[in-house]
Amino acid sequence: MTSTLNTLDTPAAVIELPRMMRNIARMQDRMDALGVAFRPHVKTTKCAAVVQAQRDAGARGITVSTLKEAEQFFAGGVVDILYAVGIAPHRLPHALELRRRGCDLTIITDSVASAREIVAFGRAHDEAFPVLVEVDTDGHRSGLHPEGDELLQVAMVLHEGGMRLKGVMTHAGSSYELNTPDALRAMAEQERAGCVMAAERLRAAGLPCPVVSVGSTPTALSATHLEGVTEVRAGVYVFFDLVMHNVGVCAMDDIALSVVTTVIGHQPEKGWVIVDAGWMAMSRDRGTSRQQRDFQYGQVCGLDGAPLAGYLMVGANQEHGIVAREDGIDGDIVARFPIGSRLRILPNHACATGAQFEKYEALSADGDTQAWPRFHGW
Structure with missing residues (x-):
């Protein structure tokens, strides 16, 4: 059943589809030009129709912030899912259940203690969890320093414990605090370089690191090159908002x-x-x-x-x-x-x-x- 803006009950959250589709195409075209896979973060929308539009445009896999999102999108046919929040031990049974049902779910960690929990649970249930190690490239939130000893320690615990060490990931959330093209380009390069450095250190230590995953909406739209990166994640770009307008990555009529x-x-x-x-x-x-x-x-x-x-x-x-x-x-x-x-x-x-x-x-x-x-x- 269709309505119009004059007949909707209010308040109502409205997606202006021509704008959304333009935003999706802009990001996907940019990632294609930079030669990397794009894995959109779906926490912004939590909506199957929006995610289908992103996948139709060329997205490869999705990023989620909750296992409920993973459940919902896996039920809708999405198999390749990254749960991009440090795994809490009590959520490992749910992650295992999803994997046993055929979901290619990857989890993340940024500490030796958490890595040991993953290994212990995985071994007890004969499951080699795919894991990315989170790297801190901007001091914004979580992750390990790309030059620190703990990065190698965490990776070693996972690898020697029989888990599938997939690589490294980072999120330059401090890019939201910037507002000039030069500053955004510099942050995009800082994010890229830090994550690539972490990957190179793992490989130099004889550890596998096929995935180098970076991303935020501002850095994804500001990077000049992504050498050494395999995939980018971004979420709010699909709608944009006034914060992103202030950052300088969208016009008002992109929202x-x-x-x-x-x-x-x-x-x-x-x-x-x-x-x-x-x-x-x-x-x-x-x-x-x-x-x-x-x-x-x-x-x-x-x-x-x-x-x-x-x-x-x-x-x-x-x-x-x-x-x-x-x-x-x-x-x-x-x-x-x-x-x-x-x-x-x-x-x-x-x-x-x-x-x-x-x-x-x-x-x-x-x-x-x-x-x-x-x-x-x-």
């Missing part, structure tokens, strides 16, 4: 996800429009507050998706959003945004906003929408 909301009231003396999308719809993510341009809870657009310059969602309660001019009170606010009129809000962080909804409304070029389910949880 494919928005929230449609209805005007339900006014506070004229404050210059406020009250809408039915609060933080339960937009999320509490204020990622742009740390960047050069703060979009508060989101950029306000007309129902046609065109940004309304100067208007932001400036506040949010659970089910109420506050729309206002960012530079003062608009005396015509009531007439400009009458009760029952509809707006679209571009999100700070597409992953967080998408996670608030059980489905997307996929908006085609002809103005019709179709419900695309997504899933939640771990």
Whole structure:
């Protein structure tokens, strides 16, 4: 059953399909030109229809952040899956179950203690888990230093313990903190060089390392070459968002996800429009507050998706959003945004906003929408 933006119940998470397909083609074309496989991170969307579009464009395998994602996409026919979060011991039985059912699931680790847990469980169940060792190339989060002793120790524990040491992976999450082409290119090279160095050290020690996996949306779109890399991972590029706009890797009209909301009231003396999308719809993510341009809870657009310059969602309660001019009170606010009129809000962080909804409304070029389910949880 199809609807339109005027007939949807609100708030609604809307994917503008022409934009999404353009984003998918842009990334896949870039990876093809750089000569690497592309393994999209599907945590952004958790949606089978979106992932199918990525696979149709040429993606090879997927990256997930939860084993529930692995379950859902394996059930939908995706076999080659990387679970790109350090494996907790209590999740090894679930990983084993997926592999025994035919899923080619790869797990990751970044410590000797975790590697030993994988080996002990694998040996006890006669399973040679495929494992990547996570490398820290930017001090952002997890991983081992590419020049550190522990990198070799972890790899040795896995290899000598009978697991299938597949290689190394890294994620330059600090790229989200940058905003110039030169800085992004430098971070992309830092990510590449650090991961390749780790791979070379494993090989020099006589250890297998067929996979060298790197990626984030900003570095994937900024790398000038990827010598020594076998695959790239990126996720939010499929929708983009205001954080990525501030980073400088997308234009406003590349952002494919928005929230449609209805005007339900006014506070004229404050210059406020009250809408039915609060933080339960937009999320509490204020990622742009740390960047050069703060979009508060989101950029306000007309129902046609065109940004309304100067208007932001400036506040949010659970089910109420506050729309206002960012530079003062608009005396015509009531007439400009009458009760029952509809707006679209571009999100700070597409992953967080998408996670608030059980489905997307996929908006085609002809103005019709179709419900695309997504899933939640771990």
